[in-house]
Amino acid sequence: MAENNRAVIKLREKFASSILEVKEFRGEVTVIVRKEDIVALCKFLKEELRYNLLTDVTAVDYLGKDPRFMVVYNLYSIPNKDRLRIKAPVTEGECTIDTVCGVWTTANWLEREAYDLMGIIFKNHPDLRRIMMTDDWVGHPLRKDYPLQGPDREPYKGRLS
DSSP states (O other), X not given: OGGGOHHHHHHHHHOTTTEEEEEEEXXXXXXXXXXXXXXXXXHHHHHTTOOOEEEEEXXXXXXXXXXXXXXXXXXXXXXXXXXXXXEEEEOSTTOEEEOOTTTOTTHHHHHHHHHHHHOOEEETOTTOOOSSSOTTOOSOTTSTTSOTTOTTTSOOOSOOO
């Protein structure tokens, strides 16, 4: 059914080499794309397909797998009353992806949260700094290898930046 989705058809026409996988689960469509094309793809979704609301940016940690992280963009088209999920894989070694702040201004806050809690660095972000944890906090508490009692209680073997 996902292959018949209007947005998926249009994305395949315009970004065929960018699409890694398309999934549908319980009526929700997810498109997994190359991280290098995220800005152009999101711009197309907003301007051409009218996904005018970025409801969330988050990340998932698949500790032990490569790529380790998946950056997730939840989109909604108010005029079309349609939801779409975009995911982009990010490796642990190069934990970066371009910002989509230029597409949706609300991405500013959402990307800062993903940076603060998961350590995803959004390149060209206008104000990438912690939003939930204090500035002197060590590490990113939603990573699966983060110590349960915090960095001061147990040895922390993850990245501290």
